[in-house]
Amino acid sequence: DQQVKQNSPSLSVQEGRISILNCDYTNSMFDYFLWYKKYPAEGPTFLISISSIKDKNEDGRFTVFLNKSAKHLSLHIVPSQPGDSAVYFCATSYDKVIFGPGTSLSVIP
Amino acid sequence: EAGVAQSPRYKIIEKRQSVAFWCNPISGHATLYWYQQILGQGPKLLIQFQNNGVVDDSQLPKDRFSAERLKGVDSTLKIQPAKLEDSAVYLCASSLFAGPANTGELFFGEGSRLTVL
Numbered sequence: 001d002q003q004v005k006q007n008s009p010s011l012s013v014q015e016g017r018i019s020i021l022n023c024d025y026t027n028s029m030f031d032y033f034l035w036y037k038k039y040p041a042e043g044p045t046f047l048i049s050i051s052s053i054k055d056k057n058e059d060g061r062f063t064v065f066l067n068k069s070a071k072h073l074s075l076h077i078v079p080s081q082p083g084d085s086a087v088y089f090c091a092t093s094y095d096k097v098i099f100g101p102g103t104s105l106s107v108i109p
Numbered sequence: 110e111a112g113v114a115q116s117p118r119y120k121i122i123e124k125r126q127s128v129a130f131w132c133n134p135i136s137g138h139a140t141l142y143w144y145q146q147i148l149g150q151g152p153k154l155l156i157q158f159q160n161n162g163v164v165d166d167s168q169l170p171k172d173r174f175s176a177e178r179l180k181g182v183d184s185t186l187k188i189q190p191a192k193l194e195d196s197a198v199y200l201c202a203s204s205l206f207a208g209p210a211n212t213g214e215l216f217f218g219e220g221s222r223l224t225v226l
Contacts, residue, residue, distance in 0.1 A: 004151070032213040043113070043200055043217030044152065051212075089151050093213025096165055097142070099151035 003027055004100035006090055012106045019077040021103050023090030026071065030092040033066055035075045036099070038087045044099075047088075048075070080107045111135065113218035115201050121224045127189035130221045133182070134203030140164075141178055142215065143186050144200040152200055158184065159207045191225045198222050 005024045013019045025033070031052050036044035050057040050064045050073070057064050063076045077084055085107050090100040114133040122128050134141050140159050144152035155174065157165040160181040169176070173192070178184040188195055199222075202215040 006151075009149075034213045041219070043202070043219050044215075045217065046214045049212060049214065091213060093211060096154055096157060097211075097213045097215055098154070099144075101149070101151045 002101075003098050004090055004092055006100040006103050008103050009101070010104040010106070012108060013080045015082060015107055015109050016079045019075075019080045019084065019105055019107070021075040021077075021088050021090075021105065023073050023075075023100055024071055025073075025090075025092050027092070027094065028068075028071070030094050032093040033064070033073050034091045034093065034097075035062075035064060036089040036091055038089065038102070044089055077105075080105075082107050082109050113201055113203055113216055115199075115218035115221050117221055118219065119222050119224075121226065122191055123226050124193055125190040127187065128191060128223060129185050129187045130199050130201075130223075132184045132186070132201030132218060134184075134201070135216055138203035138205050138216070139181075140204045140207040140211070141184050142202040142204075143176055143184070144202065146198045146200055146220070148197070155186070157207070164207060188223075191223075193225050196223055196225045 034049040035047045037047045038044040048062045066073045087102045087104045089102045142157050143155045146152045155169045156176045158178040161178045176186045198220040200220045202217045
């Protein structure tokens, strides 16, 4: 059963525009929600997180929004840069960290 | 600060052979994880250690996979015998905390890519 879903396998955005990556989850018990970024041939790296008691967290160009009633979170990247091209994994944490299938973002110069 | 170290980076074996992967976590990190990432999918947790005890191994195929964490520091993951469907990247990660104090921030190694022919 997929507890964390990312329904868009890929996304293409023009440099300078906003990238919006979406994630849905099923378990209301999750404490933290995270986004990881992965470049080819490297391990995932932590990008940004949000506690279940908040609805927004911002870090520079990256903002994560949490909608608990809809069990939905999103990652906004503004402005998008070519170096942001990577696979982005949504993840949730309760007693263990569960990852979604990922969305491959391409930022076109 | 040194990151999570893994070896080997790449391994090619034939089915029914055995393979072992090694991981050295970040110094002081109590929790160590092994994830399996099949191409096109997200990382799937195989086993989670806290110090040298197993916290979760519910998704580890125990008939062929085994893992240990010696003295609560480095860890090995073994597959014997390997199947074609074991072809994947095996990611090791560590975190400072586990359980309720774990915010989910994991530090990953570069991974070990296994190809089973």
